[in-house]
Amino acid sequence: MECIVSLKRLDPGQYGQLKYASAFVDEHIEEIRLDEARQELLLVHHSPLGNDVIAERLERLIERFSKGDFGFKENRLFENRGPLPYNGDIIAELVQAKTIKVLEPGLFIFREPFSSLMRFMDYAFVTKVAKPFGVTEESYPAVIHCDTLNKTNHFTSFPEHIHFLTHLREDLDVIEGFSQSVREAGGWKQDAPLALDANMPKPRFAMNPSTCYHCYEGLQGETIEGDGLAVTAISKCHRFESRNHTDFGRLLDFSMREIVFVGKPDYVKENRLKSLEYIQDLAREWEVDSYLEVANDPFFTNDFQVKASFQRNQEMKYELRLTIPYLNKSIACSSVNFHSNTFGSAFNIKVGKRNAVTGCVGFGIERWVFAFLSQFGLEESGWPARFREQYEAWKEKSL
Structure with missing residues (x-):
């Protein structure tokens, strides 16, 4: 799906910031295109949320970057x-x-x-x-x-930006169960059902x-x-x-x-x-x-x-x-x-x-x-x- 939003109420100096932030609108974003001549931003996505939700989130970002009555001047x-x-x-x-x-x-x-x-x-x-x-x-x-x-x-x-660090809980059943589930899946696989959230404590550290x-x-x-x-x-x-x-x-x-x-x-x-x-x-x-x-x-x-x-x-x-x-x-x-x-x-x-x-x-x-x-x-x-x-x-x- 393609979602197109107008940038006409946004200062051109903020286009780059908006394009950067748009990558975080939804995890299913596939492509981001900025058309400065037409003052439009296009997001290609396969989000199950649909275009209306993606457009609403983009509008929230535009509102964030358009507040104030001036753009940032080059200095x-x-x-x-x-x-x-x-x-x-x-x-x-x-x-x-x-x-x-x-x-x-x-x-x-x-x-x-x-x-x-x-x-x-x-x-x-x-x-x-x-x-x-x-x-x-x-x-x-x-x-x-x-x-x-x-x-x-x-x-x-x-x-x-944050990269959190965590680990398996100090629980023999959890550790052995995790190892066994990876073995049964034929090795580490990104989409394997490993129930990591339930078996990992709240992180104390980040990168x-x-x-x-x-x-x-x-x-x-x-x-x-x-x-x-x-x-x-x-x-x-x-x-x-x-x-x-x-x-x-x-x-x-x-x-x-x-x-x-x-x-x-x-x-x-x-x-x-x-x-x-x-x-x-x-x-x-x-x-x-x-x-x-x-x-x-x-x-x-x-x-x-x-x-x-x-x-x-x-x-x-x-x-x-x-x-x-x-x-x-x-x-x-x-x-x-x-x-x-x-x-x-x-x-x-x-x-x-x-x-x-x-x-x-x-x-x-x-x-x-x-x-x-x-x-x-x-x-x-x-x-x-x-x-x-x-x-x-x-x-x-x-x-």
Whole structure:
């Protein structure tokens, strides 16, 4: 079935957000098509609920994103025009070269040289952006307490992303019964009647959706000395994005390097602005076609416009977006965020007698590599000279 809704009362700047959110309207959505010229969104589905229900849900989303009397204005702070010597379908080339193995949309295995580029870029982000702040390195688990996510308001802001973790109950009959049912089904099968819901407890953990959350969790109840501290860490992050995993760069499982500032307002604000300079320097040095803009998080809430507008008006989030030439679009590869005292209050982190403020700088490692290769291709001879020199020096040092 096809469900078509009009977008005429929605600002064009919100079309992308609506298209993204539409993937979560119903689990039976097969295809989403946005026709900007006709101002229409079309959903192809086989939902037993029928077109009327699907249309009503889409209208609810349109209402959510159309609240307010203005659209989000583009606000670029920096732009770097790169040479863009390559214009091919980099994903197809990587798959053909067996450099990446696509297990399913958004879930990849990375091989050389992609895997080396990931390690090199992470090294560069640490040395060129993080180290000037005197950071200390931390290592975080890939899972996180649900109680911690609750304190960050993740359940109410981004509920669609959450990957819950659970297990079979500590019950011999349940465990043996599960094993036997899988055996009788001829192995694990997605549609096998395994009665998992009844045999699994309410989850206490989820896969970690953002590196910085563990930093705040680790500082809970502590008092920061001096003006503040800077921490860096890289961890695997996980976000479920439904059909959006077919979009370029939207991974189910990805690596995020973050620099986290915790302390007095001036300390966090000044370092956050300084990090913007380092990121711009890096974009120029590597000759990546990119721009830095004021942005907002994709809140999945009825008060989206209120939260997103506040973020933008206060310039609490910047994104560095890199061009993907063959798609004629860009993707966010780094973000620079200011949280005020939200996390300091939630986790009782003090600076003196006041709650600490926080900010963070994030680098999506796989996205950076994908975007770089989409601009310069797989042939190393076509890469910018300074990038190539740094990469070769790193390889020699890391062997």
